[in-house]
Amino acid sequence: MIYTCYEMVRDCRAGLPEGWIHFISHYVPVCRQTLAHYAPEKAGDAALLDHILLAVRQPESFIFQATEPPEERWFVAQLRQFIVAALAAPAAEIPLDLETLTAALAPLTMTEKQATWFETMRYPPALAGPMLRVSPETVERVRHRAAELIRGKVDSWRRTLLAENGPALGREAAAGGGGADCLPTKAFLDVVDGRTTWRGREMMDRHLASCWHCVDHFCRILEVVHLLRGSQPLSEAESQPYRELLGVAARKRTGWKRMIGGA
Numbered sequence: 001m002i003y004t005c006y007e008m009v010r011d012c013r014a015g016l017p018e019g020w021i022h023f024i025s026h027y028v029p030v031c032r033q034t035l036a037h038y039a040p041e042k043a044g045d046a047a048l049l050d051h052i053l054l055a056v057r058q059p060e061s062f063i064f065q066a067t068e069p070p071e072e073r074w075f076v077a078q079l080r081q082f083i084v085a086a087l088a089a090p091a092a093e094i095p096l097d098l099e100t101l102t103a104a105l106a107p108l109t110m111t112e113k114q115a116t117w118f119e120t121m122r123y124p125p126a127l128a129g130p131m132l133r134v135s136p137e138t139v140e141r142v143r144h145r146a147a148e149l150i151r152g153k154v155d156s157w158r159r160t161l162l163a164e165n166g167p168a169l170g171r172e173a174a175a176g177g178g179g180a181d182c183l184p185t186k187a188f189l190d191v192v193d194g195r196t197t198w199r200g201r202e203m204m205d206r207h208l209a210s211c212w213h214c215v216d217h218f219c220r221i222l223e224v225v226h227l228l229r230g231s232q233p234l235s236e237a238e239s240q241p242y243r244e245l246l247g248v249a250a251r252k253r254t255g256w257k258r259m260i261g262g263a
């Protein structure tokens with residue numbers, strides 16, 4: 001029988017251990033990957049991961065406040081936002097805001113904007129290309145053009161400007177938007193799953209041309225697909241320290257399993 005993400009969220013909210021046990025085995029690896037990507041300098045910091053997991057367990061965390069029916073990719077997108085928000089990113093030396101970015105990148109298409117936005121999310125062309133289903137060389141070329149366009153609009157510029165401003169731009173994009181024309185998670189999942197019509201896609205292109213909120217949202221959904229593709233659940237032994245951390249009762253174990261698992 002398949003235990004869905006929907007059931008997991010329901011059980012976590014009800015305080016049932018099954019929910020948290022599933023969360024630990026399936027989503028601690030995603031937490032680790034997200035931390036390794038957004039805070040590589042803290043990748044070995046076990047206390048940081050513990051802190052994040054304890055925060056997810058709090059009643060005010062996103063897991064208790066779903067506004068859309070929890071589908072796995074929606075859930076991981078929320079988890080990613082939660083983790084990134086928990087990382088105290090330093091302010092960029094040369095600030096860049098969305099208004100400037102909008103003015104600079106007006107000539108770019110939707111996919112070109114996404115290729116550029118993935119730079120704020122620290123994904124190199126070799127990773128961003130496959131997520132956008134274009135070649136890494138295309139991403140490289142678009143980024144070069146975007147860099148020149150931005151350079152023409154700012155007083156001081158450097159190669160790492162987009163990456164350095166990533167956390168602030170991501171916050172600004174996520175906070176803004178949400179207007180009547182903004183698209184729900186499902187619309188982006190439909191594109192990923194090939195369920196979208198040409199008309200739907202055209203409307204999306206038009207909207208994303210002027211909405212960073214949705215460009216960011218779409219990129220984060222593509223990121224989630226990428227994160228889940230490379231993710232392996234934890235074994236029972238690997239889960240054990242996190243079960244203890246979250247105070248989730250372990251399943252009854254037989255003697256030999258205890259010996260192996262406790263190693």
Ligand SMILES: [Zn+2]
Nearest residue numbers: 182183211214
């Ligand atoms: Zn929008």
